Amino acid sequence: MMVRKVLIIGSGFAGTALALFLKRAGFDPEIYEARSALGVDAGAFLYLAPNGVKVLKELGLDRPLEQDGFPATGMVFYNQKGRRIGELDNRSDLERYGARGQVLKRAQIFRVLQGEVARQGIPVHYGRRLEGLEVLGQEGVVARFAGGTSAEGEVLVGADGINSSTRRIILPQSPGPRYTGLVDTGGFTFLPSLRAHSGPQHMIFGHKAFFGYVVRPSGEVYWFSNVPWAREPTREELKAIAPAVWKQRLLELHAGDPAPVVEIIRSTEAEGLGKWPLRDMPSLPAWHKGPVCLVGDAAHATSPSAGQGASLALEDAAVLAKCLRDIRGLEPALAAFQRLRKGRVEQVVRQSRRNGDLKIPHPVMGRVRDLLMPVFLRAAERAAQPIYGYTVDWEAPTPAPAVDGAELRV
């Protein structure tokens, strides 16, 4: 069967980038997104690492992103007393890895990706929530959406995030997301007095919660707090906390932490504070079944403590499009995609979880952490090299997997 029409479920990082790469490779992608066109822009900010920026560069989208975002020159870590306990220097990332990581608001990055999808005339159907699938033997697959509509294609890619419906449908026995013990919150404020702090991301191991902030040269502050919360709160529980009550709780949690933590929280509009339980995905037995495949968070969500989820989703998009372009037969192409990606991404998931565990305050371990921070950071720098250094060579053909277990390269 010649694959032409690819149904993509979800218009996040993986879905939009996959559509752009597939279109370039001569396929007919169509995106089906559960939310309304307006709803997709919601969210806070993220760090897009050099490996993710390189994928966008391949798509010709790095320039608009650099206009919206700004590079962080590194990370400086402080203990609860405000003592500097270590730092990472990212200033030579361009020379070392071929791109500089960018700090971006989600709304900005989606505007760029979705704008390019629209410019290239790729159909995006909003308000289509996938609810069911029907595999038509060798003929392809039918996607069924809430409300009774459907769509048919030769392949369906579930780029529908950590709560993936596609995953639940094709792998009903597979494990679901795992909670990390942290709830993320944060927002934006404007404090011209902090202009002198611009450059690196500042990371503070507070008395009761971890706090991070980065300042644009204009004085706009992007910040987050990782709040320890033993049992995973439900969406309803989090929604029931009024914004002013949540802000007050954060002020209490961070009372006594080094300046300017409290000042940043106090100056932020309570209504703008999001709340997200942080989770990741355990290893799945498979990422594909018949003509259906998972990408991005749907297959391998990572907690944000390695700053890699979006970059890995973008890498997936490029690699899957290459496999479909270069490898004869759908099943070998999807198998090659999984083989090329699984080891790499699952290593990042584990690393990110370890980073997150360090953020949970502990009276004894806190002191050990302070002492060992330079050692941790040297190890983190070494671990970052293959992660940031990864480049998908779009032009290079993807070899078909010759022997089971043989190593493939992109």
Ligand SMILES: Cc1cc2nc3c(=O)[nH]c(=O)nc-3n(C[C@H](O)[C@H](O)[C@H](O)COP(=O)(O)OP(=O)(O)OC[C@H]3O[C@@H](n4cnc5c(N)ncnc54)[C@H](O)[C@@H]3O)c2cc1C
């Ligand atoms: C608080 C927080 C901070 C983060 N910070 C960073 C960071 O600094 N750096 C980084 O690289 N990563 C970060 N991440 C991770 C990053 O956001 C994800 O890894 C990334 O969004 C994954 O992209 P994706 O396209 O796979 O999924 P998503 O971006 O989740 O997109 C999935 C899309 O599918 C749609 N969808 C869902 N279900 C259906 C359905 N049934 N039918 C149709 N459509 C559906 C959704 O509406 C959504 O648009 C963070 C995550 C969180 C929660």
